Amino acid sequence: MVVQEGFVTECTRMDKKRKENIMLMESESKIHALFLETSYVINNCGISDRKTAEEALKKSEQEVLALVDKLESLNKSMLWFLDILSHELRNPIATIASGLELLNLTADWDKFYKTKEILIRQTNQLCHLVDELLDHTRISSNKMKLKTEPVNLNQLAQLAVEDYNLLFEQKKIELSVDEGNQGPIYISADPQRLRQVIGNLLHNAWKFTNTGGSVILSLYRHNEKAFIRVKDTGLGIAADMIETLFDPFIQAETVQGHNSSGLGLGLAITKEIIQLHKGEIEVHSEGLGKGSEFIICLPIQEQ
Ligand SMILES: Nc1ncnc2c1ncn2[C@@H]1O[C@H](COP(=O)(O)OP(=O)(O)OP(=O)(O)O)[C@@H](O)[C@H]1O
Ligand SMILES: [Mg+2]
Structure with missing residues (x-):
């Protein structure tokens, strides 16, 4: 066996019948660093055990190929993500730039106020994108750390609804709240994060429901657990999407062509926040065109 700088470069075995050395393995140049482990195995397995050495080499080759595949797919995902991110950032920035120009030129108050509204909306959209990226990181x-305190879930849900009322009105989607008749529900939670979670679900329901549809936010308690349910009559979700829906950067194919924006991070962040609260979230849909239902379950803290 010839070893150079820690790598096996040549490996032979004595053929007793032919009384000569038979080449088992010969490398034209140094074996790549990734095969160091294999070299070690070959070094230590003894010349007689050719099969073990070959198997070890084959295994390493397969591992390296799998690693290369993984790196390639990671690289593709990164390029795909940068592409989506650039579009998502470019759209509001371009609108803001042309809006500012228009504000500079127009003497028409009506146009001025409309443009101002657009600027506010697009700036909020930009902030939302950046916030999502920060949360994901x-x-x-x-x-991500929670600042928990006793929270009145009913009051919190009302605040989240107020955040979105105008959007629903503009798209002519009916948004209603069903608080049942069980009285206020108290839980221990981070109010900002929980409002963000309800907001994410309402925003999705708004985004994926067509004009004329409806969305119900329900609150109820059962067996020491508080439930928040957001049910819409929108696009629905295909059965094969349900399992991965809470993974980061997942967006259903059906959304293509639909006027949708976003990075596919909202539900991943939502699930993480709920899990930090020791709760669970699940989704139900009878299929495309049949609406969706998201249910959050959180432990109750009696006051
Ligand atoms: N209410 C819903 N109805 C139909 N499909 C939904 C609904 N909510 C989520 N989805 C599907 O799940 C995907 C992931 O949702 P998620 O909130 O994570 O991302 P997004 O809304 O596309 O972007 P982001 O939330 O980052 O702005 C959506 O793109 C959509 O395909
Ligand atoms: Mg979303």
Whole structure:
């Protein structure tokens, strides 16, 4: 066996019948660093065990190929993500730029106020994108922390609804709240984060429901658990999408062609926040065109 700089470069075995050395393995140049482990195995397995050495080499080759595949697919995902992100950032920025120009030129008050509304909306959209990216980074590095306190769930849900009332009105989607008759529900939660969660579900319901549809936000309690349910009469979700819907960057195919925006992060962040609250979230849909239902379940804290 010839070893150069820690790598096996040549490996032979004595053929007793022919009384000569038979080449088992010969590398034209140095074996790549990734095969160091294999070299070690070959080094230590003894010349007689050719099969073990070959198997170890084959295994390493397969591992390297799998690694290369993984890197390629990661690279593709990164390019795809940058493409989506650039579009999502470019749209509001372009609208803001032309809106500002228009504000500069127009002497028409009506146009001025309409443009101002658009500017506010697009700036909010930009902030939302950046917030989602920051949240995703925080979650990925385990840095998202909750500031929990006793929360009146009914009041919190009303605030979340107020945030979205205007959007629903503009798209002519009916938004109603069903608080049942069980009285206020108290839980221990981070009010900002929980409002964000309800907001995410309402925003999706708004985005994926056509004009004339309806959305109901229901609150109820059962067996020491509080439930928040957002049910819409919108586009619905195909059965094969349900399982991955809470994964980051997942957006259903059916959404293509639909006037949709976003990075596909809202539900991933929502699920993470709910899990930090020791709760669960699930989704139901009877299929495309049949609406969707998201149900959150949280532990109750009696006051
Ligand atoms: N109420 C709903 N009705 C139909 N499809 C939905 C609904 N909510 C979510 N989805 C599907 O799940 C996907 C992921 O939702 P998610 O909220 O994570 O991302 P997004 O809304 O596309 O973008 P973002 O929330 O990052 O702005 C959506 O793109 C859509 O395909
Ligand atoms: Mg969303």
